[in-house]
Amino acid sequence: MAGSVGLTRVLEPAGVLPQAAWRLDASPEIGPDEVRIRVQRLNLDAASYRQLAGKHDGDGAAIRAEVLEIIGTRGKMHNPVTGSGGMLIGVVDEVGPESPLPVKPGDRVATLVSLTLTPLRITDGLASWDGLSEQVPAEGTAILFGRSIVGVLPDDLPAELALAVYDVCGAPALVDRVVRGYSHPTVAVLGGAGKSGSLALAAARLAGATTVGIVPHEREAATLRSSGLADQVEIADARDPIALSAAVTAALGKPATVTVVCVDVPGCEHGAILATAEGGTVIFFSMATSFSAAALGAEGLAADVTMLVGNGFVPGHAEFAVGLLRRVPALRALFEARIAAD
Amino acid sequence: MAGSVGLTRVLEPAGVLPQAAWRLDASPEIGPDEVRIRVQRLNLDAASYRQLAGKHDGDGAAIRAEVLEIIGTRGKMHNPVTGSGGMLIGVVDEVGPESPLPVKPGDRVATLVSLTLTPLRITDGLASWDGLSEQVPAEGTAILFGRSIVGVLPDDLPAELALAVYDVCGAPALVDRVVRGYSHPTVAVLGGAGKSGSLALAAARLAGATTVGIVPHEREAATLRSSGLADQVEIADARDPIALSAAVTAALGKPATVTVVCVDVPGCEHGAILATAEGGTVIFFSMATSFSAAALGAEGLAADVTMLVGNGFVPGHAEFAVGLLRRVPALRALFEARIAAD
Numbered sequence: 001m002a003g004s005v006g007l008t009r010v011l012e013p014a015g016v017l018p019q020a021a022w023r024l025d026a027s028p029e030i031g032p033d034e035v036r037i038r039v040q041r042l043n044l045d046a047a048s049y050r051q052l053a054g055k056h057d058g059d060g061a062a063i064r065a066e067v068l069e070i071i072g073t074r075g076k077m078h079n080p081v082t083g084s085g086g087m088l089i090g091v092v093d094e095v096g097p098e099s100p101l102p103v104k105p106g107d108r109v110a111t112l113v114s115l116t117l118t119p120l121r122i123t124d125g126l127a128s129w130d131g132l133s134e135q136v137p138a139e140g141t142a143i144l145f146g147r148s149i150v151g152v153l154p155d156d157l158p159a160e161l162a163l164a165v166y167d168v169c170g171a172p173a174l175v176d177r178v179v180r181g182y183s184h185p186t187v188a189v190l191g192g193a194g195k196s197g198s199l200a201l202a203a204a205r206l207a208g209a210t211t212v213g214i215v216p217h218e219r220e221a222a223t224l225r226s227s228g229l230a231d232q233v234e235i236a237d238a239r240d241p242i243a244l245s246a247a248v249t250a251a252l253g254k255p256a257t258v259t260v261v262c263v264d265v266p267g268c269e270h271g272a273i274l275a276t277a278e279g280g281t282v283i284f285f286s287m288a289t290s291f292s293a294a295a296l297g298a299e300g301l302a303a304d305v306t307m308l309v310g311n312g313f314v315p316g317h318a319e320f321a322v323g324l325l326r327r328v329p330a331l332r333a334l335f336e337a338r339i340a341a342d
Numbered sequence: 343m344a345g346s347v348g349l350t351r352v353l354e355p356a357g358v359l360p361q362a363a364w365r366l367d368a369s370p371e372i373g374p375d376e377v378r379i380r381v382q383r384l385n386l387d388a389a390s391y392r393q394l395a396g397k398h399d400g401d402g403a404a405i406r407a408e409v410l411e412i413i414g415t416r417g418k419m420h421n422p423v424t425g426s427g428g429m430l431i432g433v434v435d436e437v438g439p440e441s442p443l444p445v446k447p448g449d450r451v452a453t454l455v456s457l458t459l460t461p462l463r464i465t466d467g468l469a470s471w472d473g474l475s476e477q478v479p480a481e482g483t484a485i486l487f488g489r490s491i492v493g494v495l496p497d498d499l500p501a502e503l504a505l506a507v508y509d510v511c512g513a514p515a516l517v518d519r520v521v522r523g524y525s526h527p528t529v530a531v532l533g534g535a536g537k538s539g540s541l542a543l544a545a546a547r548l549a550g551a552t553t554v555g556i557v558p559h560e561r562e563a564a565t566l567r568s569s570g571l572a573d574q575v576e577i578a579d580a581r582d583p584i585a586l587s588a589a590v591t592a593a594l595g596k597p598a599t600v601t602v603v604c605v606d607v608p609g610c611e612h613g614a615i616l617a618t619a620e621g622g623t624v625i626f627f628s629m630a631t632s633f634s635a636a637a638l639g640a641e642g643l644a645a646d647v648t649m650l651v652g653n654g655f656v657p658g659h660a661e662f663a664v665g666l667l668r669r670v671p672a673l674r675a676l677f678e679a680r681i682a683a684d
Contacts, residue, residue, distance in 0.1 A: 005616070005643060007584065015582055015584065015585075016582075016583070016612075017583050017612050017616075017639070017642070017643070018642070019612070019635075019638060019639060019642045020609070020612060020635075083634055083638075084634075084638075112641075113641060113642050113644070114638050114641060114642055116638060116642070117638075117642045147643060147644050148644065149641075149644045170641065240357055241358070241359050242349065242357065243357075267362070270358075270359050270361070270362060274347075274359075284633070284651070287633070287634050287637065289633045290633065291626070291629070291631045291632065291633045291636075291651060292425055292426070292629050293361075293362075294633075294651045295629065295651050295652055295653065295654060296361060296425075296426075296456050296458060296459075296654070297359070297361060298651075298653040298654065298655055299454075299455060299456060299491075299512065299653065299654030299655045300359070300360070300361045300455050300456055300458070300459045301347060301359070301489060301655075302455070302489050302490065302491045302655050303653070303655060304653075304655060304656060304657055305653065306650065306653070307650060307651035307653055308648065308649060308650060308651070309626070309633060309636045309637050309640075309649035309650070309651060310637055311637065311640040311641065311645070311646075311647065311648070311649055312637060312638070312640065312641030313640055313641045313643075313644050313645060313646060314646060315646055
């Protein structure tokens with residue numbers, strides 16, 4: 001039982017879970033309920049890569065050296081400044097006899113738990129990576145625990161596309177679940193042209209909602225409008241509560257039943273609360289969300305709204321997100337354009 | 343409309359809500375939908391007072407000087423280090439002709455919105471305060487906006503008691519609402535012997551739940567056991583996920599349907615998630631909650647739990663909490679003992 005969340009892999013401090021640990025044991029020998037993956041590529045979290053690139057002024061060799069140092073020191077790709085990780089793809093190498101995960105050796109998979117808790121060992125010095133992109137070709141091994149999440153890569157989608165979808169696949173599944181709890185819902189998605197935002201818009205519409213996508217400038221507005229993924233598109237700074245709530249109200253005629261925050265900048269809590277109807281729900285997917293700003297903000301505004309910490313796990317979330325991509329060609333086109341631009 | 347959330351009181355930076363503002367206009371002249379309160383006492387947030395007392399090594403005069411400086415500079419008692427405030431009691435002085443608040447001049451009231459967004463002016467130099475307690479006798483004026491929350495102090499409870507209850511009154515109301523959404527619920531309250539924790543336990547039981555209170559040591563366990571407020575009492579460090587989930591499972595026979603976090607220390611997110619059943623809910627009331635630790639933790643544990651940011655406002659929350667105190671004598675006794683010990 002203890003092994004199922006990876007406790008036996010924690011080296012220091014003792015007694016914490018792998019994500020909270022400073023250092024993991026990344027050795028390739030697996031326990032009875034573990035799975036070993038032969039790593040092919042890391043996909044660094046955007047915030048993590050941005051921090052590293054900024055610190056080293058875009059010097060690819062220096063960025064690569066620091067990524068290697070982090071993994072070597074911590075036994076996982078857990079950026080100590082941003083606290084974030086990313087995910088990886090690879091091929092299943094060995095499956096412990098007691099593993100509950102639905103994979104077999106040879107399956108090409110993506111890990112759907114964060115790299116911040118995945119034991120990782122790099123064996124090629126990241127020699128094939130120039131340090132200039134979040135996509136990191138890599139050789140090495142990673143370990144999955146009994147209680148992990150892994151997605152077999154679909155045959156009909158390129159790996160890059162599946163990975164980009166898996167990276168944010170908790171968002172559409174949770175939006176679907178929340179929106180279906182309301183009758184005649186309206187949904188505002190802050191950052192509607194982004195990856196999690198566009199998936200959230202597609203999920204909200206299929207769940208029966210009238211939707212508005214909020215974007216920061218005309219270029220994204222044009223992209224989102226031409227995709228047809230949102231019923232309305234409005235331009236507003238999500239950090240400006242007054243402008244944001246005015247934009248949502250202008251589009252929907254009233255505050256939104258559900259507001260989904262997919263904008264990865266600090267300071268969007270008050271606007272999201274103010275843009276949401278009494279009895280409505282705010283779902284915070286941005287890692288830049290401040291817990292206290294949300295809690296005190298709602299109290300200060302006397303706002304009776306349910307505020308959800310966006311859980312990256314909902315059962316079936318990966319299949320749900322890939323299904324959306326298959327059903328909504330405009331969504332797939334938007335993802336493909338994003339990947340091509342990266 | 344703009345005045346209703348206090349925008350006209352924001353001096354800098356422009357365009358943000360009062361809580362996010364660095365500085366407010368605390369002048370005593372009221373706008374048409376504002377209310378002026380003649381201040382009698384401030385009740386500083388525990389985290390704020392602890393920080394100030396620690397910084398000044400318990401020197402009351404220095405603590406008082408800094409509180410005066412904060413209020414003078416910011417136009418509100420908004421501790422810039424902790425980001426927290428507190429609340430106040432006073433007497434309604436003047437009510438603007440367009441105010442929607444249900445108060446009249448002469449009413450003795452407590453403000454139920456945070457001091458972090460309440461324009462405040464002190465006129466007595468806090469001369470009656472020794473700086474050695476969170477309870478601050480004060481003279482001055484405070485302003486309430488149209489969209490504020492204020493509670494008239496009940497006749498049958500001492501002001502100190504009502505204030506202590508109002509300070510955490512969002513917790514029991516939200517616990518009641520969430521617990522009633524489940525059939526045969528079990529509820530674990532981390533920090534069950536504290537103010538918000540004991541109210542949460544009482545609310546959970548009255549909503550039909552079997553309850554366990556988790557406390558950090560034997561002294562609190564004895565207090566909580568003798569109160570009878572919880573069906574079970576267990577001792578565990580809420581920051582230790584394994585110990586905590588074992589304690590909850592030992593008491594309830596399985597993970598909790600609803601876990602309520604009332605422990606004001608960092609690092610309780612993973613334990614709360616691990617102690618909660620699939621499909622259950624974690625309600626985070628602690629301001630020490632880390633948004634990213636909660637979001638990534640649930641994903642890393644593949645935990646299908648709903649995670650709520652504890653909103654300090656639920657309609658009717660003050661009356662609900664005071665009603666609990668009237669219905670449950672052990673709860674009132676516990677609060678009175680806490681106040682006497684402060």
